[in-house]
Each structure stands twice: as structure tokens, then as C-alpha cells.
Amino acid sequence: MxxxxxxxxxxxxxxxxxxxxxxxxxxxxxxxxxxxxxxTEGSSEAITAEMLAQKYNLEAGKTVYEQSCQSCHMMGVAGAPIHAKKEAWSDRVSLGMDMLIKKSIEGYTGEAGMMPAKGGNPELSDEQVADAVAYMISEVI
Ligand code: HEC
Structure with missing residues (x-):
């Protein structure tokens, strides 16, 4: 043995x-x-508060959110996941930033409802939408 x-x-x-x-x-x-x-960093980089603060402009994102996103996301209009409500976001956060940003820029229809491209504001740059998503996610992690 x-x-x-x-x-x-x-x-x-x-x-x-x-x-x-x-x-x-x-x-x-x-x-x-x-x-x-x-x-594994890159496409589906783990989402942490530090990573969001480093990669995105959360201040600018907050302004974009207030102007173009909160009309639906503050109260959950049309099925939108409610801002700063962790339960509404936990499954979505696991998609990773790249996917969340892509879907927010292009728009999509999900089980809860319809998310319009760039929140319905085509004036926004991709970067502004990314910052807004980062700000929204920073409130639920
Ligand atoms: C007209 C209402 C409306 C506006 C305005 C809006 N959203 Fe949404 N959003 C939705 C709805 C409804 C969903 C959920 C769709 C589903 O998953 O069924 C959603 C989902 C999302 C998600 C989750 C995506 C996912 O994959 O789960 C993100 C991120 C998001 N919105 C970001 C934004 C940002 C950033 C803005 C502003 C630029 C914005 N939304 C403006 C209605 C809206």
C-alpha cells in the first residue's frame, strides 16, 4: 500500500x-x-463599488439617470426594475456590466416590459448610458 x-x-x-x-x-x-x-477581467468583470467608481463617471451617470431614466425606474413604471431596490436588480446584476449596458443602449423587450433604446433619448452617447447604468447598479450592490 x-x-x-x-x-x-x-x-x-x-x-x-x-x-x-x-x-x-x-x-x-x-x-x-x-x-x-x-x-477573467474584461467582458464579465465582477461588479464591485470600486470597479464602478474607477471605470465609470457615477456623478455624470446620476444626472443622466435623473433626466432620462428615473421617469420609469424610480417607481417601476411599465415593469422597469425599481431604482435602488436590491431584490429588483439581483438577477440582472449577475449579467455583468457589458451586457446591461449593451441592452440599455440598444433597448430590448424582456419578461417585465420594454426597455427603450437609451431610455428613449437618442441624444445620449453610449458613454452617458453606460455611466447611468453604472450609477444605477452602484445603488444596488
Ligand atoms: C419607458 C420606461 C423606461 C425608461 C425611460 C428607461 N427604462 Fe430601463 N427598463 C425599462 C423596463 C420596462 C425594463 C425591464 C425590461 C425587462 O427586463 O422586462 C428596464 C430595464 C433596464 C435595465 C436592466 C437590463 C437587464 O438586462 O436586466 C437597465 C440596466 C436599464 N433599464 C437602464 C436604463 C437606463 C440607463 C435608462 C436611462 C438612460 C433607462 N433604463 C430608462 C423601462 C425604462
């Missing part, structure tokens, strides 16, 4: 489970996890 284990260790299959190496492997884990996090 012990020979079997030694063989496995030598073959490298259980290298990390063999004595000293085990500790080493555990120490290395956090670093590995970090690298993974980095490589």
Missing part, C-alpha cells in the same frame, strides 16, 4: 499531498486564485 502511495507521489499525481509539498501548495493557492481573477 505504502509503495502504491510512493509511486503516486513520484508520478506527480499527488505531489501536493505528499508531506512538505502540501503546505507549499496551500501557500500558493491564493496567488493562483488572483491570477485567475485577472484573466
Amino acid at each position: 505504502s509503495r502504491f502511495i510512493v509511486t503516486l507521489c513520484l508520478s506527480g499525481v499527488l505531489l501536493s499531498a505528499c508531506g512538505g509539498d502540501k503546505q507549499k501548495a496551500e501557500e500558493e493557492k491564493p496567488a493562483e486564485a488572483k491570477v485567475e481573477e485577472k484573466t
Whole structure:
């Protein structure tokens, strides 16, 4: 039996489970996890308050929200997810910023109702819509 284990260790299959190496492997884990996090950044980057504040202009987004989005989103008109109400947004947040922004720019019809392209205000730039989405999401995470 012990020979079997030694063989496995030598073959490298259980290298990390063999004595000293085990500790080493555990120490290395956090670093590995970090690298993974980095490589998944981009399309579906995890949404955090810091990330939103860094990537988007939340102040500008708030103004856009007040002018073009709150008419529906403040009270939930036409099925719009209500602003700052976490339960209304939890499933949507998991879509990631890129998808939320894309759908807000292009508009879409979902199960709850119709979200018009750019909230019905074609004057808005894509960036302004992105900032408004970021502001709205920053209130529910
Ligand atoms: C005319 C009403 C209306 C206006 C104005 C409006 N929305 Fe919406 N919005 C909706 C509705 C309704 C939904 C939900 C559609 C569904 O999922 O069924 C929605 C959903 C969303 C979502 C969630 C998308 C998703 O994938 O779940 C985001 C983000 C959003 N709106 C952003 C905005 C922004 C930013 C503005 C302003 C630029 C805006 N909305 C203006 C009605 C509106």
C-alpha cells in the first residue's frame, strides 16, 4: 500500500499531498486564485463599488439617470426594475456590466416590459448610458 502511495507521489499525481509539498501548495493557492481573477477581467468583470467608481463617471451617470431614466425606474413604471431596490436588480446584476449596458443602449423587450433604446433619448452617447447604468447598479450592490 505504502509503495502504491510512493509511486503516486513520484508520478506527480499527488505531489501536493505528499508531506512538505502540501503546505507549499496551500501557500500558493491564493496567488493562483488572483491570477485567475485577472484573466477573467474584461467582458464579465465582477461588479464591485470600486470597479464602478474607477471605470465609470457615477456623478455624470446620476444626472443622466435623473433626466432620462428615473421617469420609469424610480417607481417601476411599465415593469422597469425599481431604482435602488436590491431584490429588483439581483438577477440582472449577475449579467455583468457589458451586457446591461449593451441592452440599455440598444433597448430590448424582456419578461417585465420594454426597455427603450437609451431610455428613449437618442441624444445620449453610449458613454452617458453606460455611466447611468453604472450609477444605477452602484445603488444596488
Ligand atoms: C419607458 C420606461 C423606461 C425608461 C425611460 C428607461 N427604462 Fe430601463 N427598463 C425599462 C423596463 C420596462 C425594463 C425591464 C425590461 C425587462 O427586463 O422586462 C428596464 C430595464 C433596464 C435595465 C436592466 C437590463 C437587464 O438586462 O436586466 C437597465 C440596466 C436599464 N433599464 C437602464 C436604463 C437606463 C440607463 C435608462 C436611462 C438612460 C433607462 N433604463 C430608462 C423601462 C425604462
